[in-house]
Amino acid sequence: MSGWLSDRGDPAPVAGQHTRDFDGLYLDRETIVHRLPAAAKLLALVSFLLVVVATSVAAWPAFLGYGLLLLLVLGTARLPAPLVARRMLVETPFVVFALLLPFVATGPRVDVGPLSLSHDGLVGGAVLLAKATLGVLAGVLLVSTTRSRELLIGLERLHLPRPMVAIASFMVRYATVVTADLRRMRIARQSRGLTGGGLAQLRYEAAGVGSLFVRSYERGERVHVAMLARGYAGRMPELGSLAARSTPGQWLTAATLPLTAGVVLAVALLLA
Amino acid sequence: MHVPDGFLDVPTSIATGAIAAGAIGLALHRSGQELRRAGTPLAGLTAVFVFAAQMVNFPVGAGTSGHLIGGALAAILVGPWTAVLCLSVVLLVQGLFFADGGLTALGTNITLMGVVAVLVGYLVARAVVAVLPKRPGSVVAASAAGAFVSVPAAALAFVVLYAVGGAVPVPLGTLAAAMVGWHLVIGIGEAVITAAVVGAVVATRPDLVQLARRSLPPVQLVDAEGRPVAATGAAPTGRSAAGTRGVLAVAASVCLLVAGGVSLLASSHPDGLEFVGESLGFAGSSRDSAVAGSPLADYGLTFLPGAGGAALAGIVGVLLTAALAMLVLSLRRRFAAERGAPDRVDA
Numbered sequence: 001m002s003g004w005l006s007d008r009g010d011p012a013p014v015a016g017q018h019t020r021d022f023d024g025l026y027l028d029r030e031t032i033v034h035r036l037p038a039a040a041k042l043l044a045l046v047s048f049l050l051v052v053v054a055t056s057v058a059a060w061p062a063f064l065g066y067g068l069l070l071l072l073v074l075g076t077a078r079l080p081a082p083l084v085a086r087r088m089l090v091e092t093p094f095v096v097f098a099l100l101l102p103f104v105a106t107g108p109r110v111d112v113g114p115l116s117l118s119h120d121g122l123v124g125g126a127v128l129l130a131k132a133t134l135g136v137l138a139g140v141l142l143v144s145t146t147r148s149r150e151l152l153i154g155l156e157r158l159h160l161p162r163p164m165v166a167i168a169s170f171m172v173r174y175a176t177v178v179t180a181d182l183r184r185m186r187i188a189r190q191s192r193g194l195t196g197g198g199l200a201q202l203r204y205e206a207a208g209v210g211s212l213f214v215r216s217y218e219r220g221e222r223v224h225v226a227m228l229a230r231g232y233a234g235r236m237p238e239l240g241s242l243a244a245r246s247t248p249g250q251w252l253t254a255a256t257l258p259l260t261a262g263v264v265l266a267v268a269l270l271l272a
Numbered sequence: 273m274h275v276p277d278g279f280l281d282v283p284t285s286i287a288t289g290a291i292a293a294g295a296i297g298l299a300l301h302r303s304g305q306e307l308r309r310a311g312t313p314l315a316g317l318t319a320v321f322v323f324a325a326q327m328v329n330f331p332v333g334a335g336t337s338g339h340l341i342g343g344a345l346a347a348i349l350v351g352p353w354t355a356v357l358c359l360s361v362v363l364l365v366q367g368l369f370f371a372d373g374g375l376t377a378l379g380t381n382i383t384l385m386g387v388v389a390v391l392v393g394y395l396v397a398r399a400v401v402a403v404l405p406k407r408p409g410s411v412v413a414a415s416a417a418g419a420f421v422s423v424p425a426a427a428l429a430f431v432v433l434y435a436v437g438g439a440v441p442v443p444l445g446t447l448a449a450a451m452v453g454w455h456l457v458i459g460i461g462e463a464v465i466t467a468a469v470v471g472a473v474v475a476t477r478p479d480l481v482q483l484a485r486r487s488l489p490p491v492q493l494v495d496a497e498g499r500p501v502a503a504t505g506a507a508p509t510g511r512s513a514a515g516t517r518g519v520l521a522v523a524a525s526v527c528l529l530v531a532g533g534v535s536l537l538a539s540s541h542p543d544g545l546e547f548v549g550e551s552l553g554f555a556g557s558s559r560d561s562a563v564a565g566s567p568l569a570d571y572g573l574t575f576l577p578g579a580g581g582a583a584l585a586g587i588v589g590v591l592l593t594a595a596l597a598m599l600v601l602s603l604r605r606r607f608a609a610e611r612g613a614p615d616r617v618d619a
Contacts, residue, residue, distance in 0.1 A: 049376045120440060138375065179327075
């Protein structure tokens, strides 16, 4: 898909001109949604989305129920609507794809005004749009209410392989450093008089990325040597050892979202 | 390419999740030694690097711009197994920390960009570097080729997944043509940037480029007067048969997963070619092949009907193919040994 064509992450700043802070999308509030353990939130959202993805066209009113449910949780988390709307822009390329579906899909055609559209494509596009929107909304809910550190602890609690957690945690720690490196190189190029755009610019940019790799690689080696010097013996300390243990009550609270979604689906199927 | 939730149905999403998990497990196993030696910080910083490199935009035409996937680039720089891990973590972080790419589609995204793009990019680059003269410059050309092919390959893999578990019936030929055509254009950008980045690294630190290591002159030890001395201890050798075994292992496990998992889902769906055939109206003209009466006909065991049979038939088919390949390899090895050649097979 043309997701590659969009600037990713936080849609507000210009690509590459900002530092990617991993807590940049977190919105500090004192709500029950924020306090839930990340592992519970993650599992609840994934199971909720599995219910959403499994919903067929026949049970279409269920999508309204899911949307209402998510809006309720977003309201509980006290996330401002404009912010949520702005972060939903990640979805744009897929909106385009969903809008194209009625024109390219097969099956019986229906006439809408001067256009002859595929009936399956219309229905399918609408369902796709609903599912993708709910998915993005769930993702925005997760990143806006969970700190990156807690997410890492959550991944560890969910038994993601330890090297993966370690790689992710180094990524979270050094993202700011490496993107700052990239920005400094760009500023240095500009201060030496390199302006304009086009392919020549791209060549210098790529050379910059090349030296960024060398810098990152050497930094990785230095960090590893420094860790060895401090007694690292091949095992990262557990991230979650100091964090508060989660209670069954919290897991139950988180589980209400997918469970309610399941009920919504069952009701919609019965009524259909 | 970041696939959102709802594009593929639940069974396909779970199957791609299993493929991604299997590939990550294998990559962890294969790169374990390397990770212990070089350290996880290196892999972490490579992941950050890929993440940062993805911010470089290039014009694709029609006023839009694309950006790097970086699968081939990472594989060429740090080797395919570490690259699979890095790309998987990048995609995981993008999905969880930035709401980019659906949560239920995480397995799909890792399979497409973290596995297919990385492995195809690396294999193509390695094949090209093998036929070109042993110079560092060849590595740059090979990188361009690998990066160029990796993008449409990932797009094609998406079409295959869509054929298995797509939500909306779209003519597959049209979808494939559109996806591959469009991503060929993006592949050019990927190739240009990857080649430029690899070129910049090869110019300064060729020893850091995994793909370039074989084309570097061997390290020559000299004594205080500058006279060459013979190295003592085990000389660093190139990749042994273990590398070949690894490639075979990943191919086999992916095949098994696809055959076992996906054929289960495919049983209710005509496959891509049949689908295109039916929509174009020539399905009736095709004939069943001569082995239509065999126990594996139409990918279902005749004595074990239903979905389980289809899955089992897929797995049995892969195992048979693998056994045949092993037989050929061992015959070749014996033949080579009889002729006095070293007991080794280069795949």
